[in-house]
Amino acid sequence: MVRIGAHVDQDDPLAHAAARGADAVQFFLGDPQGWKGPVVSEGAALTTAADVDVYIHAPYVINVATANNRIRIPSRKLLSQHLTAAAELGAKGLVVHGGHVNAGDDPQIGFDNWRKVFERMECPIPVLIENTAGGGNAMARKLERIARLWDALDGLDVGFCLDTCHAHAGGEDLVDLVERVQAITGRIDLVHCNNSRDAFDSGADRHANLGSGQIDPELILAVCRAAGAPIIVETPGDGQGDDIAFLRKNL
Template identity: 85%
Template sequence: MVRIGAHVDQDDPLGQAAERGAEVVQFFLGDPQGWKGPVLPATADAIRASDVDVYIHAPYVINVATANNRIRIPSRKLLAAHLEAAAALGAKGLVVHGGHVGKDDDPQVGFDNWRKVFERMECPIPVLIENTAGGGNAMARKLDRIARLWDALDGFDVGFCLDTCHAHAGGEDLADVVDRVKAITGRIDLIHCNDSRDAFGSGADRHANLGKGTIDPELIVAVCRAAGAPIVVETPGPGQAADIAFLRERLG
């Protein structure tokens, strides 16, 4: 059985998991838009002892691909700190966005910078690179770029997180996206199961509850079924319990 859960606040992950009927939780270890280091929740011991699977999402500000040293170097340090903290919490993986380079930069610079991360960093748990919705020079919006990224990371044990909203908004057809991703990465470690507020190819990262956006909910279910990976809904909180129940009914 595929385990299904939600992105929750870091204050009381287990309590929120119980409220939503979640078997999996994902949360931040600090301000997702800030540069401060991770802080383990007060309930860390209970989280480690629970049967709820945990994933940590790295801050959005991290961009290890960029040619800008003032962003790239702090990004590497923050990523390493979150990886260590996530491992200490017993997390199954650390999710991080693929990042981007400047509009006039050669994308290969970004791919090479990603390789340097894994050459210099120990990974006690998997780093799961997530596809993104927008950005003309993003490393992981389009599958052709993801293929170049995986070529650059050849030889390293790197995981992949597939976000359904991001793929749809990024202009990737969900009908066969699982097969196309697996042909590149060989794996999908986690699904971010989200409807999209905006249209196909819009580039807008705006999540909606399942059936409330622009993606056919049965197509979202088909992606989840084909991937066979743990599922996290990152949808608006009031509808998360219903989203989890919807998925469990169709994937059961």
């Protein structure tokens, strides 16, 4: 059985894991919308000695793909800081969104900027690039873009996090999605297992619990089975326990 867990608040991840019946947790180290460096709470520090797998999600503001120096350079610094802090916690990986370039920019700029990150940064634990739901010039919304990103990262040890809501909202059919992703990346390190509040190809990043939303739960289960990777639900918190129980029963 794969490890199944939830995205929880950083104040006391172990208590939140126990309340949900989770054997894995994901959390932020600080404000996900802010530029300050990581802060490890007392509760988060306790995860290092527990039999719970830990994943850290990098702040949403990070965008290492952009040509805007005032965003890209601080993004690299913040990513490096979170990578170091996540490694000190013994995390299995650091999840970061693929980012985007501006509407008039050549996407290749973004792919090249991603390569520079891994050429210049030590990675004590895997960096897991996550597919995203929206953005017309996103690096990791469509599989065609993910393929170009992985071409740019050829020869580098980079992981992948597959989000089911993001794929659906981003316009990628979940049928045979795992096979199509693995044909590009060669790996799926983590599944963000979420239903979607909004319609296919809506571009809206709004998660729903597994039993509700616009995606057939059987399709979500099929993705999880095919991926064979650890699972984190990022669904509304009051239903996370039920979502984890649903996955355990049906996987």
